[in-house]
Amino acid sequence: MKLIVIGGVAAGMSAASKLSRMDKDAQITVYERGSFLSYGACGLPYYVSGENDDYTKMIARTKEQFESMGMEIHLRHEVVKVVPEKKQVMIRDLESKRMFLDSYDKLMIATGTHPIVPPFSGRELENIHVLKTLEDGIRLQEIASRQDVRNVVIVGGGYIGIEVAEAMGHLGKNIRVIELSDRIMRTFDQEITDMAEDELRKQGVQLNLNEKVQGFTGEGKVAKVQTDRGEYEADLVLLSLGVKPATGFLDGSGIALAENGAVVIDREMRTNIEDIYSAGDCALVYNKVMEENSYIPLGTNANKCGRLAGANMAGDHQKYVGTLGSAAIKVFDLEMARTGMSEDDAKKLNMDYTTVFVKSADHPGYYPNQTPIWIKLICEKRTRRILGAQAIGNKGVVLRIDIFAVAIHANMTADDLGMADLCYAPPFAGVWDAVHIACNAVK
Template identity: 55%
Template sequence: MKVIVAGGVAAGMSAASKIIRIQKDAQVTVYEKGGYLSYGACGLSYYVAGYNDDHTKMIARTRAAFEEMGISTFLHHEIIAVDAQNKVVTVKNLKTGETFKDIYDKLMIGTGASAIKPPIPGIEKKGIYVLKTMEDGLRLKEVMAGYGIQNVVVVGGGYIGVEVAEAMHALGKNVVCIEAADKILAPFDDEITAIAMQELQDKGIEVHTGEKVMGFGGTESVNEVITDQRSYVADLVVVSAGVRPNTQLLAGTDVALEKNGAVIVDREMRTSNPDIFSAGDCAMVYDLVKQKNVYLPLGTAANKCGRIAGTNICGGHDVFVGMTSSAALKVCDMQLGRTGLGEREAIDMGYTVGSVTIEGRNHPAYFPGMEPLTIKVIYEKPSMRILGAQLAGKDGAALRTDVFVVAINAGMTTKQLGMMDLIYSPPYAGVWDAIQIACNAAK
């Protein structure tokens, strides 16, 4: 069996590795348009900030290791077209410009997504960056090491935008973050967003919501960000306006795409073409709580679904249990975590919703380092089944989210989780953990 994998970062390399483990005589060829394989893109903002000065630490497995496994890899090679009827791909060598064709028995699409650069006047000026690929991170890191950059404007207040704002603050820059919506971090409910907003402002990061960027000033290089309300001096701009699936290569094929361009797959990662599979930021993914496909470009989904795709390319029938939109975020000294449905999401889906928000503690006050911990639980009434949870605090906040992830997957109620035998030790938690206090407050 000959398998071609388009894209060699998360989903693609997870699939390739699984295939070669199951079927050692398979011929697996990976074409990756970038210069790196299998790296953790979620670490890029921390690399730029200087928490890690060695970009190779973000590489999960080296190219040499993949080649030793028997996987052929081609960097700076992009699949630009797919002839699904004849099972042929057209590949472009991005270094030489040469194109050639290759044939497959099975095709895995793991091409990821690209950072969106909105059509704002002046966005092509020098000094305006995005942060999505390893190359983006290396470029931004190099630029920030130079002289003359003090005023940084971040356009977009989502996960990446907030992480970049924190990174620039860690580098000692004056940072302004501009978000067109009425709040930052849209997946979080207002109670948690307010905590994140306060933390950013307390650290001296300016955050402006409900403000739309209209243009970028300057001659060749950017020196100003112009919004519908004011303008900001900018030595450098980072645009974080979301991502778009890289699925142009599937134009003209019988592979069904969502309106946003993402590949539609079933829970076995099969597309509408029986010989083509897909996973990662270029594809839709099943949401366990919503019980439907959603677009959720997260590394956790990419790795899990890539592994499942690899199994099923070899004839298996593994089924993805589904995501719960779980995510964690560092906001300066604060930790945020969320899973499942937000309150408005649950209402919009037709649930009769209850919610409770409490301020607990990460551990008893008589042990040093006690910090407040805010927990919001969203649940269905009258069953009291947990639909979602969101947390904010310092030490111990983010990982507590995982308890709610398990509870949602298990269909647990607030009462069941409230009486669960969680650990108790003064350095880590009280006799009633804050999780249980929140659940037992639900009515």
């Protein structure tokens, strides 16, 4: 059996590795557009900041390591067309520009995303960047480390934008975040984002909300950012306006795509065409708590679903239990994390729900360095089943949201979790943990 994998980062290499372990005779060929395989893109902001001084630490396995497993790896090769009726793909060698065909028995589509870059005027100026690939991170780190780069403007207040704002803070830059919406990181509810915005301002970040970027000016390289409210000096601009599935090459293939371009798959990672599978940021994913497919481009989903795709291409029929959209971010001195539904999600689904927002602490006050934790819960009103949880605080937040993720995964109610036997010791938690206190506050 010959497998072609399109895309060699998270989902693609997870699928290839799993199939290789299960079927020693499988012939596996990987085509990757970039120069690197199997790296942790979520670590890019911390390389830019200098907290990680070696980008190779983000690479899980090298080309040579995969080749030692018997795989055929082609970097800097882009698949430009899929022809399912012939079981062929058309590939462009990005170095030689040569075009050629290859055939498959099974196909894995794991092309990830492209950053969204609107047609701003002045977009061609130097020092305007995105942060999506390892190559992007290497270039951004080189520029950000220069002493003459002082004023950094970040366009977009999502996860990447805010992580890069913190990175630039570590480098001592003057930072401005321009966000079209009325608040940052809208996958969190407003109670949480209000506190994150306060932290950013406290750390010296200028937040320009409800403001639209119109273009850039400068002589050769960017000097100013123009918006509908004014203009701002900029030695470096990061465009962080979200991502879209990198699936344009599938046009005309017959492979079903969602409205946003994501590949439509079932819970076994199968597309609508036999022997073609997909997973990762280019595809939809089953949302366990919402009981429907969603578009949630996270590395956690990509790795799990890629692994399942590999097993299923080897002959298994494993179904993905589903994602909760669990995610976390560090915002200077604060941790933020979320899992399951937001309140906006519950409203859109016309759920009969209730919420609580409580302030607790990471451990008892009689032990040194107690810090507050704020937790918001979204629960089904009738059954008190936990639907979603969000939290923010200085420490101990993310692992507590992990507890809520397990509870949602297991369909637990607030009453169940409010009496769960969690660890207690003064350095770590109170006899009633913050998790208990939030659950027991549900009415």
